[in-house]
Structures are given as C-alpha cells and as structure tokens.
Amino acid sequence: MSTRLIVFEDDQFDHFLPLAWVRAVFELKTGATTLAHKIERAAGRAVDALLARDYLAPVIQRRFPQAKVNTLESLRDEETLFVNARVCGSGWTPPADRLALWHGDTLACWRTASDVTAIRDYASLCAAARGADRADFTGQWFDYIWDAMLANPAQITADFAAEGRKGIEGTMHASAVIFGPQDQLYVGAGAEIHPFVCVDTRNGPVTIEAGCEIHPYTRIEGPCYVGPKSILLGAKVREGCSIGPMCRVGGEVEESIIHGYSNKYHDGFLGHAYVGEWVNLGALTTNSDLKNDYTPVSVMMNGVAVNTGSNKVGSFIADHAKTSIGTLLNTGSVVGTMAILVANGAPLPKYIPPFAWFLNGVVSKGFGLNGLIDTARVAMSRRKVQMTDEDEVLLRHVYELTSADRMEYVRKGRRAAARK
Amino acid sequence: MANKDVLDRVIKVTARVLNLDPGEIRPEHSFSFDLGAESVQSVELIAAFEEEFGIEMDEDAALAVERVGAAADFIGKQL
Numbered sequence: 235m236s237t238r239l240i241v242f243e244d245d246q247f248d249h250f251l252p253l254a255w256v257r258a259v260f261e262l263k264t265g266a267t268t269l270a271h272k273i274e275r276a277a278g279r280a281v282d283a284l285l286a287r288d289y290l291a292p293v294i295q296r297r298f299p300q301a302k303v304n305t306l307e308s309l310r311d312e313e314t315l316f317v318n319a320r321v322c323g324s325g326w327t328p329p330a331d332r333l334a335l336w337h338g339d340t341l342a343c344w345r346t347a348s349d350v351t352a353i354r355d356y357a358s359l360c361a362a363a364r365g366a367d368r369a370d371f372t373g374q375w376f377d378y379i380w381d382a383m384l385a386n387p388a389q390i391t392a393d394f395a396a397e398g399r400k401g402i403e404g405t406m407h408a409s410a411v412i413f414g415p416q417d418q419l420y421v422g423a424g425a426e427i428h429p430f431v432c433v434d435t436r437n438g439p440v441t442i443e444a445g446c447e448i449h450p451y452t453r454i455e456g457p458c459y460v461g462p463k464s465i466l467l468g469a470k471v472r473e474g475c476s477i478g479p480m481c482r483v484g485g486e487v488e489e490s491i492i493h494g495y496s497n498k499y500h501d502g503f504l505g506h507a508y509v510g511e512w513v514n515l516g517a518l519t520t521n522s523d524l525k526n527d528y529t530p531v532s533v534m535m536n537g538v539a540v541n542t543g544s545n546k547v548g549s550f551i552a553d554h555a556k557t558s559i560g561t562l563l564n565t566g567s568v569v570g571t572m573a574i575l576v577a578n579g580a581p582l583p584k585y586i587p588p589f590a591w592f593l594n595g596v597v598s599k600g601f602g603l604n605g606l607i608d609t610a611r612v613a614m615s616r617r618k619v620q621m622t623d624e625d626e627v628l629l630r631h632v633y634e635l636t637s638a639d640r641m642e643y644v645r646k647g648r649r650a651a652a653r654k
Numbered sequence: 655m656a657n658k659d660v661l662d663r664v665i666k667v668t669a670r671v672l673n674l675d676p677g678e679i680r681p682e683h684s685f686s687f688d689l690g691a692e693s694v695q696s697v698e699l700i701a702a703f704e705e706e707f708g709i710e711m712d713e714d715a716a717l718a719v720e721r722v723g724a725a726a727d728f729i730g731k732q733l
Binding site: 576591593594596598599600601602603604605644647648649651652 | 694697698700701702704705706712713714717
C-alpha cells in the first residue's frame with residue numbers, strides 16, 4: 235500500500251502575513267524551493283492533496299493541478315501522511331510509525347491508516363489526529379515568516395546538494411570569473427553570464443537557472459539561487475538570496491527572498507527581506523535590517539509587535555506592492571498586499587495595511603481597489619501574464635478581509651492630515 | 655444645486671489641500687485643469703472631504719467628480 239502525502243496549513247497562517255494573504259503557507263519559499271516542495275522531497279512523492287483556507291482553493295488548484303484541494307474523498311483505503319507546511323522538509327525524515335507528532339498544540343505530522351475522507355480542513359484534521367498515538371515533533375519548524383527568511387542561506391545550500399546539479403549549461407563570458415570552487419556553481423541552459431561578472435562560491439553554492447541574464451559588474455555571493463529568466467543588472471547580490479523566477483534585480487540585496495515577477499531594478503538596499511510577487515521597488519528604495527542599538531527586531535503581526543529574536547530583520551513586502559523612488563523602510567516593516575508607498579523623505583511607518591496608499595506621511599484609501607487591480611493587470615500584461623478571474627476574485631476577497639484593519643489606519647491618517 | 659454651507663466647506667478644504675486662496679476658487683472650476691490638482695492630490699482631496707464631512711466616499715465615484723460644485727453636490731447627497 236503506497237502512502238498518500240497531504241500537506242496542510244494550520245490555523246496560525248497569520249504568522250506568515252502579509253505574504254500569506256494570497257498564498258498558502260506551503261507556497262512560501264525558503265532556499266530554492268517552496269516549503270511544499272521540500273516536504274515532497276522528504277516524503278519521496280508529490281503531494282496528493284492540500285488543505286488550506288477555502289478562499290485560496292481556486293488559485294491553489296491552478297498551481298497544483300495534480301492535487302486535490304480541501305477534499306480527501308478520493309483517498310479511501312490508503313495510508314496517509316499529513317505534514318504541516320511549517321515543517322522544514324530539508325534534512326527531515328517522516329515518521330515510519332503510525333503516530334501524530336505535535337509541535338506544542340499544533341499538529342506537525344500524522345501518519346495514519348484510518349479513514350480520512352471526512353477531513354476537509356485543519357480543525358477536522360486535528361480532531362481526528364487527537365485520537366492517535368502521539369509524540370513531540372523535534373525537527374526544524376517555521377514559527378513565523380521571518381524564520382523562512384533567516385533559514386534561507388542554509389536552505390539554498392541544502393537545495394543545491396539535493397538537486398545535485400553543477401556545471402555550466404548556459405554561456406559564461408571569458409571575462410566573467412568564478413571565485414571559489416567551480417563545482418559549487420550551476421548555470422542552466424540558455425543563461426548568459428556577461429563580462430565582468432564575479433560569482434563567489436567560496437562560502438556557498440550558486441544556482442543560476444535557465445534563461446537568466448547576469449549583466450556586467452554583477453557580483454553574486456553564494457549561497458544564492460537565481461530563478462529562471464531573472465535578470466541581474468550590475469547587482470551586488472550578497473549571501474543568502476533567493477530571487478525569481480522572472481525578477482529584475484539591481485542594487486544591493488542580502489539574505490532576502492524575492493518571489494517571481496518582482497522588480498528591484500535600481501540602486502538601493504534590500505536586506506533580510508521577504509518580497510512577494512509582482513512587487514515594484516522604486517529606485518533607491520532601501521530597507522533597514524539592523525537597529526542602531528543592535529537589539530532584536532520586532533514586526534507587527536495582527537496589530538501586535540512580535541519580537542523576532544533576531545537583530546537582522548528587514549521588510550516583509552506583499553504581492554503587488556509598489557514603492558516610489560527614495561522610499562525608506564524601517565527595520566521590520568510590513569507592507570500589505572497592493573499597497574502603494576510614496577516616500578516623504580523619512581522612514582515610513584512600520585506597518586502599511588493591504589490596499590492602502592501611504593501619501594504625504596499618512597495612510598489613505600488612494601484610488602481604491604478597482605484602480606489597483608487595473609494597474610496590476612497592466613503590470614502583469616507587460617510580462618505577458620494575464621490576470622485570471624480567480625486572481626481578481628482572490629484580491630477582492632482579501633480586500634474585504636482586510637477592510638477593518640485598513641480603515642482604522644485610513645481614519646487615523648485623515649485626522650492627522652486635517653491637523654496639518 | 656449644492657447647499658451653500660457644503661460648497662463653502664468644499665472650497666475651504668480644496669484651498670487648504672491645494673494651497674490656494676479660497677477666494678480664487680469657483681464652483682465651475684475643474685480640480686485638475688483650473689486648480690492644478692495632480693492625480694495624487696485627488697487622493698488627498700477625497701481624504702480631506704471625508705474627514706471634513708464625516709463620510710466615506712466610494713473611490714471610483716469620487717474620482718469621477720471633476721468640478722468643485724459637482725463635488726459639493728456629490729457630498730451633499732451623502733449628508
């Protein structure tokens with residue numbers, strides 16, 4: 235009997251906002267892959283089913299066409315392995331015995347041969363797993379979104395080893411150099427490394443996927459993963475970065491994760507940051523990732539400042555967010571989905587709600603949701619990607635989910651502007 | 655036709671946001687062409703009207719209003 239693999243997100247998905255507004259936790263990245271892919275690698279098979287918030291189901295189904303989403307009815311008479319998206323699959327071996335592993339009160343993993351066909355969400359999964367033999371989960375666990383970012387350098391290295399690719403399948407100009415072990419570099423087919431590029435593999439491996447263009451004077455320091463068809467424009471890519479696919483990156487980037495189709499074309503520093511899809515960071519946008527007193531950075535999560543325990547934490551910038559030229563992001567900033575930031579010369583507030591504008595020093599409603607969606611549709615079409623009906627429904631749903639939070643900040647902003 | 659009090663307050667707010675003399679602003683003036691409002695200032699104008707009158711305006715409908723007098727009419731209907 236084969237074992238079916240089911241990956242789920244639990245009821246603390248809000249620890250992974252703002253990125254998790256439009257994606258399930260298992261779609262977040264660390265290293266070269268998503269969290270789901272690492273679990274698949276550990277389990278030795280592709281996911282058979284996924285459990286996530288209902289409103290995400292249509293887009294998840296599109297991204298995982300082979301998997302069942304929020305229904306296990308077809309998984310009758312099978313042994314089943316449930317794995318929480320927060321389990322780091324790298325270096326982890328799923329339990330061979332039929333038991334439930336718990337991380338505190340949160341289910342981490344459950345291997346069972348019992349009937350699971352009635353399970354359709356985390357609550358019903360937990361109720362079923364509570365009757366099983368239990369043990370404590372002892373592997374690596376992602377508690378908050380910054381854990382994925384902080385794990386990124388080690389995970390890039392682990393993914394490079396797991397993938398086992400090395401060598402140059404694309405082209406590397408004779409004036410480009412590999413500074414360090416050559417077997418720590420993989421360049422995919424069709425990728426072009428231009429003259430005067432330095433790939434430093436002394437401290438970790440570098441993967442440059444197929445179709446990438448690495449322009450002159452770029453320095454890439456391993457461990458680093460550059461996703462397919464990304465372009466680096468004279469960038470200073472310091473250790474621990476995962477970029478792309480289809481990103482445009484210039485300036486200085488350090489220990490950051492940038493999901494697909496995002497632009498940081500120009501100079502400016504992005505450090506210890508986590509950036510969603512379709513983000514555009516205007517020229518000279520810079521984030522702080524270290525406080526002047528070297529104390530741990532706090533991040534606003536659900537209206538509460540959470541101590542990250544790390545003194546190197548930058549920004550969390552959600553999908554479709556845009557910053558103007560010269561935007562200064564404070565240490566541990568959170569920028570919501572589709573937010574528009576217009577710099578005013580000072581570091582911005584540490585929290586900008588989803589779909590809000592930050593303009594002249596205050597949060598406002600801006601041009602509203604329809605204007606933001608129109609702009610996103612244009613931005614996507616420039617990369618030959620069409621916004622689907624599911625994408626639009628998702629964004630409109632998240633707009634409603636975040637309305638009360640946004641309006642609280644908008645009202646404060648209006649009062650502040652009236653006092654000026 | 656807008657209530658005179660509403661129109662006066664719309665003119666006062668417009669003058670403050672666009673840094674103009676209230677005496678220069680007339681109901682038939684266009685925010686953009688006559689008063690020089692940039693697109694981002696329309697965002698500030700909407701926010702300022704909402705604060706002044708204690709209302710919430712639909713962004714699409716509010717942005718479609720082009721003239722000072724029409725803004726007063728639009729706001730007056732929501733009071």
